[in-house]
Amino acid sequence: MSDLTNETVKNIEVTLNSVDRALGRLREGTYRSCIVCGGEIEESILAGNPFSTTCKTHT
Numbered sequence: 001m002s003d004l005t006n007e008t009v010k011n012i013e014v015t016l017n018s019v020d021r022a023l024g025r026l027r028e029g030t031y032r033s034c035i036v037c038g039g040e041i042e043e044s045i046l047a048g049n050p051f052s053t054t055c056k057t058h059t
């Protein structure tokens with residue numbers, strides 16, 4: 001039971017980090033920029049994963 005709780009806490013932390021990073025990118029205006037090539041992240045990618053930091057090519 002405590003393992004499950006640790007796992008849950010870890011998952012929440014990972015999610016929070018993703019949200020935090022996405023918010024930071026939104027603020028900096030780089031939300032839609034791929035961190036690998038700097039190109040625009042496709043709408044379909046962001047629709048599937050709003051926290052994606054890479055374009056289709058670098059997923």
Ligand SMILES: [Zn+2]
Pocket residue numbers: 034035036037038039054055056057058
């Ligand atoms: Zn890319």
